[in-house]
Amino acid sequence: MSLRIGFPRALFFYSHFPFWQAYFNRLGIEIVTSPLTTKSILNNGSREAVADACIPIKLYHGHVMALRDKVDAIFIPRMIKINKHTTYCPKFLGLPDMVKGTLDKLPPIIDINVDISNNLWGLWSTCCGISEILGCSRRLSWSAYLEGKRYQKAYQKLLLKGYFPLQAMAKLEGKPIEKHTNSGKLNLAILGYPYQVHDSYISLDVIRKLIKMDVNVLTLEMIPANHLYRLSNNLPKRLFWHFSNLVLGAANYYTLHKKVDGIIHVTAFGCGPDAMVDKLMELEIREKSNGTISFMSLSIDEQTGDAGMATRLEAFIDMLHQRRQKK
Numbered sequence: 060m061s062l063r064i065g066f067p068r069a070l071f072f073y074s075h076f077p078f079w080q081a082y083f084n085r086l087g088i089e090i091v092t093s094p095l096t097t098k099s100i101l102n103n104g105s106r107e108a109v110a111d112a113c114i115p116i117k118l119y120h121g122h123v124m125a126l127r128d129k130v131d132a133i134f135i136p137r138m139i140k141i142n143k144h145t146t147y148c149p150k151f152l153g154l155p156d157m158v159k160g161t162l163d164k165l166p167p168i169i170d171i172n173v174d175i176s177n178n179l180w181g182l183w184s185t186c187c188g189i190s191e192i193l194g195c196s197r198r199l200s201w202s203a204y205l206e207g208k209r210y211q212k213a214y215q216k217l218l219l220k221g222y223f224p225l226q227a228m229a230k231l232e233g234k235p236i237e238k239h240t241n242s243g244k245l246n247l248a249i250l251g252y253p254y255q256v257h258d259s260y261i262s263l264d265v266i267r268k269l270i271k272m273d274v275n276v277l278t279l280e281m282i283p284a285n286h287l288y289r290l291s292n293n294l295p296k297r298l299f300w301h302f303s304n305l306v307l308g309a310a311n312y313y314t315l316h317k318k319v320d321g322i323i324h325v326t327a328f329g330c331g332p333d334a335m336v337d338k339l340m341e342l343e344i345r346e347k348s349n350g351t352i353s354f355m356s357l358s359i360d361e362q363t364g365d366a367g368m369a370t371r372l373e374a375f376i377d378m379l380h381q382r383r384q385k386k
């Protein structure tokens with residue numbers, strides 16, 4: 060029977076899963092993902108994770124718990140850097156230790172470092188480390204690495220074409236999907252960490268709600284990576300954290316290209332970096348758009364109600380329609 064490795068459907072899942080899925084599959088390993096987030100997954104994670112953790116980290120614990128009896132090992136890499144400029148937030152750096160220190164009855168954890176800072180071959184080094192742990196040959200690992208790169212590239216192309224991450228993953232697997240075509244009057248950028256924005260449970264399905272209101276939704280994944288990195292650099296000093304920079308780069312992109320009527324920042328409750336990102340984003344949008352682009356910040360926690368969120372969105376959309384009419 061082949062080895063089954065668990066991949067929690069949280070944090071870097073939305074950015075990097077296609078690479079790892081193709082990589083492990085080529086090694087002959089079955090990848091098992093945790094289910095879509097549910098109330099019980101979030102409750103379990105919130106109960107077990109350290110009390111001051113942000114929601115995405117609590118949720119990650121819940122997803123690990125959903126996998127622990129179903130797999131032979133769980134893949135929890137220590138994400139350090141994927142470019143030479145920025146580092147993952149400290150919660151990512153300590154993730155495997157946090158999970159091992161908090162949860163019991165876990166299967167073996169593959170907690171290898173991913174550090175691609177100054178070295179183009181950094182990811183290959185990580186793959187070599189994994190193949191050693193799993194007892195696979197370098198030759199097989201190389202072909203799995205190339206397969207992973209191909210799969211990830213195809214995934215990113217779909218994102219640039221306007222597919223949301225889960226749609227793009229389904230399309231890569233040949234599953235039927237319903238792609239929303241933009242036809243509404245308003246264009247709105249929904250920005251935030253991918254693991255917050257694209258988890259429909261913790262984002263209270265903000266994207267679907269807006270699409271139902273006939274809004275064209277744009278996200279940071281729809282911007283070429285080189286623009287995101289370049290535009291995240293126009294503050295006097297670049298932020299340290301990888302995802303925070305992407306979010307700010309995306310806000311700058313949509314503001315400078317005047318492609319949107321408004322920008323909503325979905326912030327993660329309990330996130331240290333977000334406190335700064337939210338304010339910086341608001342100030343940058345106001346200054347660079349001369350007030351032509353409206354901004355709203357949505358902080359979502361475990362207690363945020365669906366009705367309250369829908370009311371805020373409706374009020375924001377009404378305001379944007381009125382501004383459009385006045386123009």
Ligand code: SF4
Pocket residue numbers: 113114115116148149150151252300302327329330331332333
């Ligand atoms: S960036 Fe914020 S939300 Fe993301 S893991 Fe770090 S503290 Fe949590």
